[in-house]
Amino acid sequence: MPNSPLVPTIRRRRLGSVLRKLRNEAGMTLDDAAATMRWKAPKLSKIENATQQIRPSEVTALLKAYGVSDPEVFAAIENLAKDAGKKGWWQTYSGVVAPAYADYISLESDAERICEWSPLVIPGLLQTAAYARETIAGVTLSRTPDEVAALAEVRQARQAVLTRVGQPLEYWAIIHEAALHQRFAVRPTTMRDQLRRLLDVAEMPNITIQIMPLDSTAHPGLLGGFSLVSFPGPTPDVVLLENLSGATYVEGDGASPFAGAVERIRATALSVEDSLVRITDTEEGHRK
Missing domain, CATH: 3.30.870 (Endonuclease; Chain A)
Structure with a gap:
């Protein structure tokens, strides 16, 4: 059975949005950025559009490729990546x-x-x-x-x-x-x-x-x-x-x-x- 498509949560959308913003500020195309990660451009596009997950370690590598050096920015985005797929206490109430x-x-x-x-x-x-x-x-x-x-x-x-x-x-x-x-x-x-x-x-x-x-x-x-x-x-x-x-x-x-x-x-x-x-x-x- 094929895997179900990943449903974009608002956390993933926020992560994808900020990664796209940083890539643009770095003056890199999708192809350029994907090449630094040894990916194909469609994979990065899916990450930026919140339809594919990205590991925190991959986020760190992308931030370095984009020239991000501010430790507060690093911490904020890495934490967002860690939390993107995390379930919260409210999942207990998923029925309502x-x-x-x-x-x-x-x-x-x-x-x-x-x-x-x-x-x-x-x-x-x-x-x-x-x-x-x-x-x-x-x-x-x-x-x-x-x-x-x-x-x-x-x-x-x-x-x-x-x-x-x-x-x-x-x-x-x-x-x-x-x-x-x-x-x-x-x-x-x-x-x-x-x-x-x-x-x-x-x-x-x-x-x-x-x-x-x-x-x-x-x-x-x-x-x-x-x-x-x-x-x-x-x-x-x-x-x-x-x-x-x-x-x-x-x-x-x-x-x-x-x-x-x-x-x-x-x-x-x-x-x-x-x-x-x-x-x-x-x-x-x-x-x-």
């Missing part, structure tokens, strides 16, 4: 975690920094377990109660990146004020507890929260929410867009406009200090 969602969790685990604009809900990395269960149950169309519970567990497990040893994720969330006023009929205290959670995590040095007020001026975020994910070294940013049909990733040069959008959204939102006051006032309102 769709491939596109698994890709995003892998991005979170690799990321150095994430800036998220969330116009409708509290971002997943900041959710309480109760809020996660309520919102997942509300937005899913065909999930069983057990599947909802499992997805809520996944959302909680993802939050470990905020407290990981060594270098916790730098996380900046801009949340629309409307998301602070969600009501839950089954458990009325859910939103109040969620707002307290926001105030608690805002004290962490690697987390910044801003609120977009209801009376804000126009800004690029009016076009929809997104997450801008950044990585160590030369690896390009990745942007996540979500809707009912699933997740869409914007990679490479296509992600560049979102960096400018983030700056304008931040500038339009309340200051960090005023944002915490707004959350506090809203939390008090949920007690009534």
Whole structure:
């Protein structure tokens, strides 16, 4: 039986993209670069297009051929190569975690920094377990109660990146004020507890929260929410867009406009200090 074609994961796509970028910067054609490795050009093309795996030792040889000398660049790309086919903790939930969602969790685990604009809900990395269960149950169309519970567990497990040893994720969330006023009929205290959670995590040095007020001026975020994910070294940013049909990733040069959008959204939102006051006032309102 022939081998199944390799499915390009987002990690492999990121690796292929950065290898292509470095090859171009070195002024080498596919034929030139492949010849230095004693390969044929189609093999390198498949690696750059994420349809063929590459061993970490081969990545090291390619980087040397491209004239890369920065040890931080070496380390970042070699680590990406080592992790390209690695399975993460989320594979335990493969029955409920769709491939596109698994890709995003892998991005979170690799990321150095994430800036998220969330116009409708509290971002997943900041959710309480109760809020996660309520919102997942509300937005899913065909999930069983057990599947909802499992997805809520996944959302909680993802939050470990905020407290990981060594270098916790730098996380900046801009949340629309409307998301602070969600009501839950089954458990009325859910939103109040969620707002307290926001105030608690805002004290962490690697987390910044801003609120977009209801009376804000126009800004690029009016076009929809997104997450801008950044990585160590030369690896390009990745942007996540979500809707009912699933997740869409914007990679490479296509992600560049979102960096400018983030700056304008931040500038339009309340200051960090005023944002915490707004959350506090809203939390008090949920007690009534």
